[in-house]
Structures are given as structure tokens and as C-alpha cells.
Amino acid sequence: MDFLLKALEKRKHLLNTENDAVRVFDGLGDGCRGVSIDAYAGSWVVATQGERIEPQLLAELKKQKHSVYWKRLSQSQKESPILLSGKPQDTPFIAVESGVKYEINYQAGYSQGIFLDQRENRKRVLERVQAGDTVLNTFAYTGAFSVCASLGGASTTTLDLSQPYLDWGKRNFQLNGQDPESHFWCKGDTFHWLERFAKKERKFDGIILDPPTFSRDQKGKVFRVEKDYACLVEMASKCLAPGGWILATTNCRKLNDAAFLRMVREGCSRKHQATVYSMPEEYRDIPFLKSVWLEV
Numbered sequence: 001m002d003f004l005l006k007a008l009e010k011r012k013h014l015l016n017t018e019n020d021a022v023r024v025f026d027g028l029g030d031g032c033r034g035v036s037i038d039a040y041a042g043s044w045v046v047a048t049q050g051e052r053i054e055p056q057l058l059a060e061l062k063k064q065k066h067s068v069y070w071k072r073l074s075q076s077q078k079e080s081p082i083l084l085s086g087k088p089q090d091t092p093f094i095a096v097e098s099g100v101k102y103e104i105n106y107q108a109g110y111s112q113g114i115f116l117d118q119r120e121n122r123k124r125v126l127e128r129v130q131a132g133d134t135v136l137n138t139f140a141y142t143g144a145f146s147v148c149a150s151l152g153g154a155s156t157t158t159l160d161l162s163q164p165y166l167d168w169g170k171r172n173f174q175l176n177g178q179d180p181e182s183h184f185w186c187k188g189d190t191f192h193w194l195e196r197f198a199k200k201e202r203k204f205d206g207i208i209l210d211p212p213t214f215s216r217d218q219k220g221k222v223f224r225v226e227k228d229y230a231c232l233v234e235m236a237s238k239c240l241a242p243g244g245w246i247l248a249t250t251n252c253r254k255l256n257d258a259a260f261l262r263m264v265r266e267g268c269s270r271k272h273q274a275t276v277y278s279m280p281e282e283y284r285d286i287p288f289l290k291s292v293w294l295e296v
């Protein structure tokens with residue numbers, strides 16, 4: 001299948017020993033609507049919008065020598081990918097991105113351990129932090145941003161609702177020779193923690209915001225990116241040290257770059273400069289990830 005080969009050829013320069021976790025095929029941008037392929041250390045996860053894989057593509061995928069898993073994109077976001085061809089990858093394994101190692105797990109549910117669309121933002125964090133900085137990673141999932149901040153010399157605070165994800169984050173630290181016990185780990189709701197940090201006047205040199213598009217806290221209070229992001233930025237701003245930065249991102253498809261930037265701006269003071277970043281080059285379909293870097 002010509003378009004599969006062409007897509008791989010275009011990403012050849014991105015795949016190497018320092019980088020084996022990359023989106024290698026991206027929907028219509030690579031010639032096939034609703035299909036994406038993420039490579040993790042040589043195996044693939046093919047994601048489709050629909051309930052079936054086009055027969056020609058399926059035949060081509062089954063010819064691959066490596067494992068190919070299939071993930072049906074769904075509203076419920078629950079199912080783990082299923083094996084389509086090749087050897088089962090039934091234990092966690094390591095993938096490398098920009099020289100940083102991450103634990104990947106095809107049995108852990110809907111997401112495999114890192115969101116590849118954040119590749120350049122992770123690199124930005126690693127390059128931006130300075131030894132001794134304090135960095136707060138909210139909605140942290142498996143702590144990938146924290147690992148990068150720690151490798152850059154920062155003291156990190158990693159915050160997520162889920163203890164299993166925080167534990168996964170600790171393993172990611174260990175994979176990279178970082179001691180998780182010399183960093184902070186907070187289980188719970190980002191909004192509650194931001195309030196607590198503000199009350200205690202605890203400040204951070206860098207704060208990462210990457211919330212799910214919809215979330216409900218224990219008291220039932222709803223957060224929706226398209227309505228409430230400004231409020232999240234405002235809360236985070238109260239915990240920012242002088243001269244600090246905020247990385248505000250979202251994959252909410254209902255917002256375009258301009259609308260997102262407006263919301264982010266609404267939540268911070270005028271003295272903050274905003275830089276808008278586009279998605280990594282290998283994302284060739286309609287862009288969905290919005291990223292704004294705020295600093296004074």
C-alpha cells in the first residue's frame with residue numbers, strides 16, 4: 001500500500017535509537033481518513049474512527065513483521081487495543097522519545113503511557129528548566145512532563161487523580177535514573193491542589209496544564225475546557241513564582257488556536273508573553289493540540 005510506505009518514508013528522519021515512539025501515519029494527511037498509527041519501539045497501534053479497518057489496509061498491516069495492535073476510538077475511552085497481527089506484546093516495555101525512556105503498556109486501557117502529540121512540548125520543558133527550578137505538572141497522567149523537568153534539573157511536583165498513574169510516573173523516573181522519592185507526588189484534584197498551594201503561598205517556576213476536555217471533581221463540579229480554561233490558568237497563575245512560565249495545552253477540538261489563546265490570556269496578567277506552538281510535523285491531519293507558552 002503506497003500511502004503507508006510514503007508516510008513511513010516521510011518520518012524516516014524522526015525514527016532512530018533516541019526516538020522510537022512517533023506517530024507514523026496520520027489520517028487524511030497521509031491519505032486515509034480516520035486512521036492513525038503510533039509506533040512504540042517497533043510495534044504499532046493503529047487507531048480507527050470506525051468499527052472496521054479498510055480491507056486493503058488490513059491486509060497490508062498483517063504483512064508487517066512486528067506486532068500490530070488495533071484501537072477503536074470511542075466515546076467511552078475504555079478498551080485496551082487488541083492484537084491484530086504479530087507477536088503479543090503482553091507485558092510493559094520501554095519506548096524512547098528524545099532520548100528519554102517511557103514505560104508503554106498495551107494492556108493498561110485506552111492510553112498506552114505517553115501521548116505522542118506532546119513530543120515537542122516535553123522537549124521544550126526539558127530544555128527550558130534550570131537546575132533547582134520547581135515545576136508543577138498537573139493532570140500528569142504517567143508523569144512524562146515531570147520526567148523531562150527532572151532530567152533538566154528541576155524539583156517536580158506531579159499531580160493526578162489516579163494513584164496507578166502516579167505509580168507509573170515513578171517507574172518512568174526510575175527508568176531514567178531519577179529518584180522518584182526526591183520529588184513530590186500529589187494524588188487528587190488539580191483545582192483543589194491549586195487552591196491549597198495558593199493558600200499556602202507555595203510557588204512554582206513552571207506549571208504544566210493539560211487537562212482532559214471534561215472532568216468532574218468529587219463534589220460533582222464540572223470542568224469543561226471550552227468554558228473553564230481561563231479559570232484554570234488564573235488559579236495556576238496564583239501559584240507561579242516571579243519570572244515563571246506556564247505551558248497551557250489542550251486537545252479540545254471545539255477550540256481553534258485563536259479561541260484557546262483568548263481563554264489563556266483571559267486567565268493571566270497582561271505582562272505575560274504568549275507563544276503559540278503548532279503540532280509536531282508528523283501530525284498531518286486536522287491539527288487538534290493547542291499549546292501556549294506563557295512567561296513574563
Ligand SMILES: C[S@@+](CC[C@H](N)C(=O)[O-])C[C@H]1O[C@@H](n2cnc3c(N)ncnc32)[C@H](O)[C@@H]1O
Nearest residue numbers: 139140141144160161162188189190210212215
Ligand atoms: C489528557 S491526560 C493528561 C496527559 C498528560 N498531561 C501527558 O502529557 O502525559 C489527563 C489526566 O488527567 C487526570 N485527571 C482528570 N481529571 C483530573 C483532575 N480533576 N485533577 C487531577 N487529575 C485529573 C487523569 O487521571 C489523566 O491522567
